Structure formats: structure tokens, C-alpha cells
Amino acid sequence: MAEVVAGGFEHVRLVRHGEAGHVVEVVLDRPDALNALSQAFAAELRDAFVAIAANPVVRAVVLSSSQDRAFCVGADLKERNGFTDAQLRGQRVVYRAMARAFLDVPVPVVAAVAGYALGGGLELALLCDLLVADTTAVLGLPEVSVGVVPGLGGTQLLSRRIGLGRASDLILTARRLTAAEADGMGLLSRLAEAGQARTVALDVATTIAGHSPVGVRNAKRAVRLGFDTDLASGLEIEDGAWRATAFSADRAEGVAAFNEKRRPVWPGTP
Template sequence: MTDTGTLVRIEADGEGHVVEIVLDRPEALNAVSTAMATALADATARVAADPNVRCVVLRSSQERAFCVGADLKERNAFSDADLVRQRPVAREAYRGVLNLPVPAIAAVEGYALGGGYELALSCDLIVAGESATVGLPEVSVGVIPGGGGTQLLTRRVGWSRAASLVFTARRLPAPEALALGCVDEVVPAGTARDRALELARQIAANSPVGLRQAKRAMRLGADVDLATGLEVEDACWRATAFSGDRAEGVAAFAERRPPRWPGR
């Protein structure tokens, strides 16, 4: 699956198990305009519908910026009605990343600010180049993080750390972001994509059914009480236990060979 369209591209490896969603609006540092939000929502919908995909890497086409957030130049010309009309389009884009049914890794180089950092937060793992900068500066321009940032950052680092970062609008260099838990790994500048793809291939070697159900169990169980979470886990376990992947995994283990996942 390869798409050479503008604004957002989809690139896949030879087997199609690892897919890259590439933000490609370099002249605006990938600022999220209405058109780009639409393109991102379309791209994530296509990827989510492909049963062959096992892991996704979200990255930029250039190293200066992963994404600098909302296109404020576009919004500066908006009426209130325009902003209301754009809101569901933007929400669909961020929801598309968050709801990818397979593991997703953000490969961050350069700036990931505001909505750009929210796109990274919508992924399951964040790999950052050591010269990257992340942050949620929305209150400095009169709004709040509206792409999931108030919720996702709080769940990632806890209330007080998230409150400090949101309320101060502070930007974090990658090493400090790692120390606070705002990213998961820091690598030499320019190598975030390589490391993300390495992780993605490691992930994609595992059971497609297992990966999807593990993510489902973790996401659905994260914000419920323990008893409910264990019921969610049990339902997802049942979806794997009677699958072709489970039968193949056990057979491959017994026969001491690599599994050939049927993906069902």
C-alpha cells in the first residue's frame, strides 16, 4: 500500500505489515490546516481498514519539524462559524491516529508542538531525536490543547506534571521530555525514523491477532476499575485463544520454527 498524494502520504514495507504515515507539508512545518486534517483522517481510515497492517509509524517528511500544531495563519482569517465548522474535521484527524487498531509509533524530529505533540501522544510509543522539542503551548495563544492533549498527557505523566506543562506552555528539549515521561526513547538526531522502524519490525513479527487484541485490552481497560478491566482483558483473550494465530503460535513453538501467522 503506497500513496503518493499530497499533505499526507502512506508508505508500506514490502509485505505491507509496517506502514508509515508521513506528514508532508514541509513549507508550513506540517501545520495542520483543514485540508491536512482531512488528509490525515483519510489516511488513518485507510490504514485502519487494512487487515495486513501490524504496526504504524507516524513521521514527518523532513527533520525540521514533526508538526507545529494547528495552522494559525489559516485560523487567523476564520470567523467563529469557520472555527465551528473546522472542529469536527480536526477531531476526526486526531481520533484517527488514536483509534488505529494496531500499535503506532511516533518518530519525532524537530518541533512537535501543540497539535503536533498531540498527534505524537495519540500514538502508543514516542521515539524522539535528541534535538527534538515537544510541548503544549496552547494557553499562550488563548486556547487549550484540543487534540486530546489535556487527557493523553495527564494519563501519560500524571496530573501535576501535565498541569505544570500545560499551564506554563513550556517547551521541553528531548532529554528533559524523556526524564518526565513525555517521550519514551531519545536517539541521536536524525535517527528517530530508523529506530521507530526497527521497533515496528520487531512488533510486526508477532501475531497480528495478538497485537490488535492486546492494544484493545490496554486501551479499553485503562480508564475503568480493575474488575471491569479484567473483564475487558478476558474478552480480548478469548478473541485470541480460539484464533488461527494462537494455533499457529503453539505449533511453531513446539516445532521450533518461526510462526507463519494466518492473521485470523
């Protein structure tokens, strides 16, 4: 069951999936511009993800597009064409707040990419925890070819996914990747058949939402915080996540359900 959630947005649709609404789909819906990110569009995405982060019912998020041709082609360069320096600085504040809102969501976010995911479009996907793409996807960071650099985390997030050398190659040459090439580099979490990115992403999100909410949130936090630190510090972060989960009501329910051979009914509280 899917239910459209009224959010007061022009270019973003929120759709709840399942009877409990534990999975929320954020649909990029500016088809006339191939989901190019205008300042207003970015502000809507910021507000949508801030609201999702504050909603304790949500256990997983899918970021998708309303069209198959493009996930998102990046920043709206037509809008920027007449910008003054002051306007560009103002837009930068909105863009950074949007990126921060993605990263601050405490539950897993799954990108469902079909068609073009270029520049800021690929960066939106990189801001997600998992990246599902189908065989129609074309991915790249072409910013240096138009006189800018990736500015939604691309220079940092891409290297963390595929390594410094490969990320430097893609960013500095501005070349595009097919989905198969991206998968071979380890950029994708899963490669889907044509037309199946959204279906696979929703399946992944539904699976995640069926697990312990406390465990999933703490596991995401440990993975994110531990990635950029040394092993000893990372293990301390993991221990904190383990303790926060092991003494929760979710752990008690999980053990009881296993022994009683039934599906757990998660309390979802520490």
C-alpha cells in the same frame, strides 16, 4: 524494501515497508509550513488513517515527518487568522474527526519525532500508542499562550502519560521540553540518538508486525480500554482479549512454531 503508496494526498505520503507491506509509514509532508496543520492537511490525515484502519494487511503504523527540523508545529494559525466563528467551528469538526481516526486504528501506531513537536504536533504524537523521539526533539503544548487550549486530546492524553501534576505544569505554563526532559518524565517510549527517531520507530513497528496480528490487536484493545477503568473491570477486559486470542488460529500456529523451533507464519485471523 519500501514502496510509496499513491493516496491522492497533497501533504501526506504513505509508504509500505517490507515485502508483505505489514508496516505503513504515514509521512507528514508540508515542509514549507513545518507541517502546520491546515484544515485540508487534517482532512488528509483523517482519510489516511481511516483507510489504514480498514486494511487487514497492516500490522503496525509509523507517523513521521519528511523533514528533520519539525515533526509538526501545531495548528496553522496563519490560516485561522481570518476565520469567522463559523469557519472555526467547521474546522473543529475536521480536527476532531482526524483525532478519532488516529484512536480508531486497531493496530499499534508509533510516532517518530524529530525537531519541533508543539501544540497539535505533540498531540498527534500523543494520539499514537508509542512515542519515539530523538535528541533534537522539542516538545510542548503552548496553546494557552495564544488564547486557546489543547484541542486534539492533549489535556486528557498528556495526564494519562505523565500524571496530573506534570501535565498541568506543562499545559498551564506553556513551557517547552527537551527530549531528555520528556524522557525523564516518562513521556517518551524510547529516546533515540539525533537523526535516528524514524529508524528506531520503524524498527519497533517491524518488531510488532512480526508478532501475532490477532494477539497484538487484542493486546492494544485491552490496554486502551482497561486504562481508564478499575482493576476488576480491567481484568475482565483482559480476560476477553485473552479468550479472543487463545482460541484463534494464531495461537495454534504460535504454539506449533515454538515447539518446532521455527518462525511462525501467522494466519492473522480470529
